[in-house]
Amino acid sequence: MSQSKMKTVVISVNGVEHTVQVEPRMLLSDVLRDELGLTGTHVGCEHGICGACTVIMDGRPVRSCLVFGVQADRAEILTVEGLAGPDGTLHPLQAAFWEKHGLQCGFCTPGVLISAYHFLKENPHPTRDEIREGISGNLCRCTGYQSIVDAVELAAEWLDRERKSKSGSSTAQTGKEVNV
Amino acid sequence: MSIGASVKRIEDPRLLTGKGRYVGDIRLPDQCEAVILRSPHAHAKILGINTEKAKNLPDVLMVLTGRDLPPDLPPIPMRLSPDQSLEKALQFPLANEKVRYVGEPVALVVATTRYTAEDAADLIEVLYEPLPAVTNVYQSVQPDTILLHPDMGSNDLFFIHSQKGSVDEQLKKCPYVLEEELYIQRHSGIPMETRGLLAVVEEDGRLTVYGPTKVVHFNRQILARLLGKQPSDIHFVETDVGGGFGPRGEFYPEDYLIPYAALCLKRPVRWIEDRLEHMKATNHSREQKHRVVVGFDETGRIHAVRNEIFVDTGAYIRTHGITVPALTQGMFPGPYDIAALECKTHVVATNKTPVGTYRGPGRFEGTFVRERIIDMVAKKLNLDPTVVRERNLIRPEQMPYSNGISALGEEIEYDSGDFPLLLDTARRAMDWEGFGERKAKARMEGRLIGLGFAMFVEKSGLGPWEYGEVEILENGEVACKTGLADVGQGVKTMLAQICSHQLGIPYSKVHVIHGDTDKVEKGHGSFATRGTVVGGSAVWLASEALKRKMLKVAAERFRLPADELDLKDQCVIQTSNGRNLCTFEAILAECREGGVSLRESFTFSIDHMSYPSGIHAAEVEVDPETGKVTIEKYFIAYDIGRAINPMLVRGQLVGGMAQGLGGTFFEEFRYDENGQLLTGTFMDYLIPSSMEVPDIEVEILEHSPSPLNPLGVKGAGEGGTVAVAPAVANAIMNALNDLNDASLEITSLPIRAEVIRKAIKQEAVRNREVKA
Numbered sequence: 001m002s003q004s005k006m007k008t009v010v011i012s013v014n015g016v017e018h019t020v021q022v023e024p025r026m027l028l029s030d031v032l033r034d035e036l037g038l039t040g041t042h043v044g045c046e047h048g049i050c051g052a053c054t055v056i057m058d059g060r061p062v063r064s065c066l067v068f069g070v071q072a073d074r075a076e077i078l079t080v081e082g083l084a085g086p087d088g089t090l091h092p093l094q095a096a097f098w099e100k101h102g103l104q105c106g107f108c109t110p111g112v113l114i115s116a117y118h119f120l121k122e123n124p125h126p127t128r129d130e131i132r133e134g135i136s137g138n139l140c141r142c143t144g145y146q147s148i149v150d151a152v153e154l155a156a157e158w159l160d161r162e163r164k165s166k167s168g169s170s171t172a173q174t175g176k177e178v179n180v
Numbered sequence: 181m182s183i184g185a186s187v188k189r190i191e192d193p194r195l196l197t198g199k200g201r202y203v204g205d206i207r208l209p210d211q212c213e214a215v216i217l218r219s220p221h222a223h224a225k226i227l228g229i230n231t232e233k234a235k236n237l238p239d240v241l242m243v244l245t246g247r248d249l250p251p252d253l254p255p256i257p258m259r260l261s262p263d264q265s266l267e268k269a270l271q272f273p274l275a276n277e278k279v280r281y282v283g284e285p286v287a288l289v290v291a292t293t294r295y296t297a298e299d300a301a302d303l304i305e306v307l308y309e310p311l312p313a314v315t316n317v318y319q320s321v322q323p324d325t326i327l328l329h330p331d332m333g334s335n336d337l338f339f340i341h342s343q344k345g346s347v348d349e350q351l352k353k354c355p356y357v358l359e360e361e362l363y364i365q366r367h368s369g370i371p372m373e374t375r376g377l378l379a380v381v382e383e384d385g386r387l388t389v390y391g392p393t394k395v396v397h398f399n400r401q402i403l404a405r406l407l408g409k410q411p412s413d414i415h416f417v418e419t420d421v422g423g424g425f426g427p428r429g430e431f432y433p434e435d436y437l438i439p440y441a442a443l444c445l446k447r448p449v450r451w452i453e454d455r456l457e458h459m460k461a462t463n464h465s466r467e468q469k470h471r472v473v474v475g476f477d478e479t480g481r482i483h484a485v486r487n488e489i490f491v492d493t494g495a496y497i498r499t500h501g502i503t504v505p506a507l508t509q510g511m512f513p514g515p516y517d518i519a520a521l522e523c524k525t526h527v528v529a530t531n532k533t534p535v536g537t538y539r540g541p542g543r544f545e546g547t548f549v550r551e552r553i554i555d556m557v558a559k560k561l562n563l564d565p566t567v568v569r570e571r572n573l574i575r576p577e578q579m580p581y582s583n584g585i586s587a588l589g590e591e592i593e594y595d596s597g598d599f600p601l602l603l604d605t606a607r608r609a610m611d612w613e614g615f616g617e618r619k620a621k622a623r624m625e626g627r628l629i630g631l632g633f634a635m636f637v638e639k640s641g642l643g644p645w646e647y648g649e650v651e652i653l654e655n656g657e658v659a660c661k662t663g664l665a666d667v668g669q670g671v672k673t674m675l676a677q678i679c680s681h682q683l684g685i686p687y688s689k690v691h692v693i694h695g696d697t698d699k700v701e702k703g704h705g706s707f708a709t710r711g712t713v714v715g716g717s718a719v720w721l722a723s724e725a726l727k728r729k730m731l732k733v734a735a736e737r738f739r740l741p742a743d744e745l746d747l748k749d750q751c752v753i754q755t756s757n758g759r760n761l762c763t764f765e766a767i768l769a770e771c772r773e774g775g776v777s778l779r780e781s782f783t784f785s786i787d788h789m790s791y792p793s794g795i796h797a798a799e800v801e802v803d804p805e806t807g808k809v810t811i812e813k814y815f816i817a818y819d820i821g822r823a824i825n826p827m828l829v830r831g832q833l834v835g836g837m838a839q840g841l842g843g844t845f846f847e848e849f850r851y852d853e854n855g856q857l858l859t860g861t862f863m864d865y866l867i868p869s870s871m872e873v874p875d876i877e878v879e880i881l882e883h884s885p886s887p888l889n890p891l892g893v894k895g896a897g898e899g900g901t902v903a904v905a906p907a908v909a910n911a912i913m914n915a916l917n918d919l920n921d922a923s924l925e926i927t928s929l930p931i932r933a934e935v936i937r938k939a940i941k942q943e944a945v946r947n948r949e950v951k952a
Contacts, residue, residue, distance in 0.1 A: 023295065025295065026295070030294075033204075033205070034207075037207070038198070039198070039201075039202075039204070039205035040197070040198020040199070040200075041198070042202070042204075042372075042373070042422070043204070044372045044373065044374070044422075044455065045455040045861075045862050046454055046455055046456075047455065047456075047861055047862065047863070049861070049862035049863060050372060050455075050862060052372060079198065080196075080197065080198035081197070081198040083197070084197050088197075090193070090196065090197070094196040094197065097192070097196055098188050098189070098192045098193065098196060099188060101188075101189065101827050101828065101830075101831050103192060103195060103196065104423075104668040104669065104670065104831060104835060105371070105372070105373070105420075105421060105422045105423040105424075105667065105668025106191070106192070106195030106196070106200050106420065106422070106668065107200075107202065107371075107372045107373040107420075107422030107423060107668075108372045108422075109195055109196060110198055113196070128875075131870075132870040132871055133870075133871065135870050136869045136870045136871045137869075138869075138870075139372065139862070139867050139869060140372065140870075141369075141370060141371055141372045141423050141425070141835075141838075141839070141867065142372075142423055142668055142831075142835045143831060143834065143835045143838075144834035144835040144836075144837055144838035144873050144876065144900075145838065145869075145870040145873050146834045146873070146875050146876060147831060147834065148870070149870065149875075
């Protein structure tokens with residue numbers, strides 16, 4: 001591909017601005033993974049069904065395999081790498097997935113986390129059925145979803161507690177450790 | 181006491197934060213990308229391939245066809261159940277004169293980027309002469325059908341025959357004989373991560389391959405043989421793996437082609453299978469036809485079963501050899517004590533993707549057939565199907581029990597199990613006793629509900645051996661090496677718990693090292709639900725040996741007999757009174773001072789498999805208008821002897837059930853008569869989503885520990901999958917049974933709502949006609 005056909009894209013991912021030169025046909029998933037090295041976003045089907053590549057783009061979840069990199073010019077993207085705190089503290093969703101065995105192979109997990117993150121923002125007090133619907137755009141082949149639903153339910157509870165205690169303190173309560 | 185605790189997994193924090201390292205995540209300097217050109221024809225002669233245009237495209241580094249590979253290159257060998265007579269049906273990495281299925285590799289392109297490699301693949305011109313395609317096993321075995329492998333002399337590639345007693349003699353005595361043909365459709369594991377490999381030639385000339393899994397040591401030997409190298413010239417590195425389920429980790433054509441390309445180019449070559457490719461390139465599984473003859477008496481006691489099985493093995497024999505067919509018939513009898521059994525299995529070639537193992541290979545198929553038959557017998561006699569089951573079960577006092585059929589080189593001998601207990605557990609959990617009343621009430625409300633059961637025996641712990649090594653590091657933490665592979669099942673946590681239990685340290689201090697042929701001396705790998713049984717036992721015994729060494733040092737220091745000491749809570753304790761004698765660190769220091777090596781290894785060998793057993797039960801509601809089936813309640817009881825981590829066992833069962841449910845209702849690789857795959861995307865090959873899989877109740881039983889290993893464990897990996905289809909089918913038939921409809925009998929998978937709807941509607945029409 002000759003340089004003249006390359007496009008310049010300015011893209012903010014997890015709060016960090018990047019300027020990249022990409023072919024117009026390059027998928028956002030490939031931009032994130034290959035150009036920016038953010039390999040937490042996974043590609044499971046490249047036809048928009050499995051949801052593994054889900055990221056938040058300007059506040060809405062998108063399949064990054066169905067978006068061209070050039071479409072993300074000047075967009076703000078959130079990927080799984082941006083969920084945990086700067087000190088590595090797990091986001092309550094991540095902690096809840098750990099607690100409830102919400103993952104096995106972990107390949108679909110980044111996409112599930114991102115979908116659930118957006119879902120809980122829209123619906124902070126969901127029923128189990130609503131959670132099932134909320135994550136139905138993400139295929140998981142290992143868990144059978146039950147533990148994912150458990151995890152999202154627990155995260156909703158923790159996030160709620162966090163919101164209520166926020167007036168007093170800003171410390172994140174991410175859940176208890178299991179004693180060994 | 182770490183064994184038996186539902187602790188959180190040590191695998192998870194990396195995977196939750198996007199720090200996992202799957203093969204597609206690795207970037208090496210100068211890395212280039214490979215793409216495979218695949219056959220669009222199910223059966224055709226290759227008359228010529230023109231690669232000129234592709235080679236001339238800028239940034240294309242290499243284009244290979246079958247003719248470019250070494251002329252003495254052997255085909256990909258069988259790993260399991262090898263049989264010499266099948267060698268003429270093995271697959272070469274690239275097709276030479278003929279292609280035999282849609283998706284067969286024809287050429288390899290390497291370019292600096294994936295995008296360019298795909299452009300180049302489009303420029304390759306292949307001239308094919310299409311041949312008639314064989315897509316059905318019955319058609320395939322007809323004498324006038326074209327042969328896929330003329331050197332084999334027949335498309336009926338292999339025949340397995342096993343029997344116990346005389347079916348003909350027993351049938352003569354039976355007042356009832358039932359004959360049925362049942363069909364299990366083609367589907368497969370479909371892990372969320374497709375396959376991928378990255379091969380690189382290191383400066384010292386050694387070859388490193390990232391991406392192999394499941395059986396890395398074995399596959400390294402195969403690759404060495406195909407490349408004409410020594411296994412020590414090759415370094416396999418298992419990365420994180422996005423799901424195994426059987427198909428992933430076998431040796432495929434690409435497992436040769438990508439390392440070969442890297443050796444030719446002296447550059448790192450990466451290949452990531454795309455999903456559309458995966459659907460036709462990676463092993464399919466399951467497709468079988470069963471013709472069953474069953475003889476029984478008026479009490480429901482079954483005396484004779486004959487099953488003639490036709491396994492659609494696809495276009496080539498792949499690495500599993502005849503494992504799936506052999507297991508199908510070996511495990512077909514399930515939990516029942518039947519006087520006369522005969523299984524005749526044909527392994528038949530067709531112009532479809534070759535098949536291999538998928539979670540519960542042979543058992544998903546055989547359990548569907550067997551457990552449907554039990555309900556058909558009950559229906560014929562108007563008996564309670566759970567009573568028919570009860571009357572035929574092997575009793576606990578008959579253990580160990582040999583079912584008279586052999587598989588994987590050994591006669592199937594169940595080591596332990598209490599099958600009546602399983603049945604009672606499920607009847608109670610589902611309130612079978614009160615179901616009649618609930619059903620009648622639902623019927624009054626115009627609702628059709630039904631309850632079905634399916635029992636099964638699984639197998640686990642395939643030998644011959646596994647390797648484990650445990651070493652206490654300078655910082656007091658533990659390195660545990662295993663020959664097992666991690667395909668997402670939680671093997672690291674399981675082994676860490678086992679080490680922790682022996683050594684009295686937190687499991688989080690155990691670092692499990694696996695899948696790296698330079699770091700782990702040897703191994704057999706993760707397949708056939710063998711990990712915890714064989715690999716867990718190896719680590720248990722290695723840790724125990726290490727503990728004994730340490731306690732010997734402690735015994736001398738405290739002048740106490742070593743067998744009165746133990747390691748607990750990071751201390752040496754006296755077992756009689758629980759007295760804390762010294763810390764773990766103190767005894768480590770003492771060992772080091774005395775020059776005692778803090779490393780032990782153990783190779784655990786095992787001759788016989790262990791057999792977990794279980795039951796599934798489903799309560800369903802059938803919509804009389806649409807035929808749609810909703811699962812209202814689903815229950816699994818599984819006796820695995822001992823659970824190392826019940827939370828992980830539960831995860832295996834629930835996740836396994838979801839895959840079984842896919843095979844019951846949704847998933848099917850359907851082909852047209854020309855051998856074209858019609859369901860090659862996730863838009864038509866449907867994997868269950870969170871909307872289809874119900875919440876599942878699981879009861880883990882530890883009633884029948886295996887006497888064959890020191891932990892008493894049996895494997896938990898496959899029991900969630902194997903009995904879903906018959907449990908659900910039996911529930912649907914139960915829901916419809918008082919419609920007196922003899923025209924519907926569920927004998928094939930997947931179960932389609934339209935078939936159920938049609939049966940209900942026909943019945944309604946018939947009833948109206950009767951009334952008129």
